[in-house]
Amino acid sequence: ASLKHTYWPEIERVVAEQIRSARMGLGKGAWQLFVEDGEMKMYRREVEEDGLVVDPLKATHQVKGITGRELCHYFFYPEYRYDWEGTLETMNVVDKIAEDTIVFHQIHKRIWPAAQRDATFWSHLTHVPDEENKSEDSPHIWATVNSSVELPSHPPNGGKQVRIYLTIILMGQTIISPAAKGRELKRDDITCKITYCAVVNPGGWAPSSVLRAVYKREYPKFLKRFTAYVIEKTKNLPIKL
Numbered sequence: 001a002s003l004k005h006t007y008w009p010e011i012e013r014v015v016a017e018q019i020r021s022a023r024m025g026l027g028k029g030a031w032q033l034f035v036e037d038g039e040m041k042m043y044r045r046e047v048e049e050d051g052l053v054v055d056p057l058k059a060t061h062q063v064k065g066i067t068g069r070e071l072c073h074y075f076f077y078p079e080y081r082y083d084w085e086g087t088l089e090t091m092n093v094v095d096k097i098a099e100d101t102i103v104f105h106q107i108h109k110r111i112w113p114a115a116q117r118d119a120t121f122w123s124h125l126t127h128v129p130d131e132e133n134k135s136e137d138s139p140h141i142w143a144t145v146n147s148s149v150e151l152p153s154h155p156p157n158g159g160k161q162v163r164i165y166l167t168i169i170l171m172g173q174t175i176i177s178p179a180a181k182g183r184e185l186k187r188d189d190i191t192c193k194i195t196y197c198a199v200v201n202p203g204g205w206a207p208s209s210v211l212r213a214v215y216k217r218e219y220p221k222f223l224k225r226f227t228a229y230v231i232e233k234t235k236n237l238p239i240k241l
């Protein structure tokens, strides 16, 4: 619990900032649509820091049959991650600092010709209160935020991997069709509006062209594969709003 005390102020700050970022549309900055596939739209801004590609990514998507809470649940809990995270080689829970807050160390598969990478980050699962209207049927919004953290137990480049630095939010808002009013809710009545924002500094040098190509391939693959996974996992389960 003392660990939660240590991290908590930063977690609150980063989570609030990420929710604001996910809520506002594309906002200012030259966002370019780089993938469009059905309801999935992915935008990026071309940003380099000391010659490193750190292109912020913002993706929106909409899928029927799952809730924002279910989406964020399967993204947060470690036991499902190997099922949907294709670039994962190993994942360790370094610390479970609360029911809704876990510290991870992940080693990702090497993607040629880039060197292998790893990440240490806290992950926080939270319901997002709706500011606008406090009405009882306020939109059901949940989010999971992942943000890099320095761990004395896992110093950067301790192994042979290059340390990446990430801040990610996956936010899901459940929309219930009006036709469902007054009768039992079915999965056909719900749609999840998804917003995924990611800023990942790849750490050590990697050719911009390579990173952007990987980026363009990996991110759409992740979002499609992950949402399909949640649909599959929940289809015969009671709806968790």
Ligand SMILES: CC(C)(C)c1cc(CCc2ccccn2)cc(-c2ccc(S(=O)(=O)CCO)cc2)c1
Residues within 6 Å of the ligand: 085, 087, 106, 108, 109, 110, 111, 114, 117, 118, 119, 146, 164, 166, 168, 198, 200, 201, 202, 211, 214, 215, 218
């Ligand atoms: C491509 C780049 C943006 C730099 C990148 C490279 C690598 C390292 C592995 C890798 C993947 C693809 C290309 C090169 N290396 C990982 C990630 C990454 C890690 C984590 C998350 S997460 O949303 O927290 C889901 C939990 O795993 C998302 C993205 C991104």
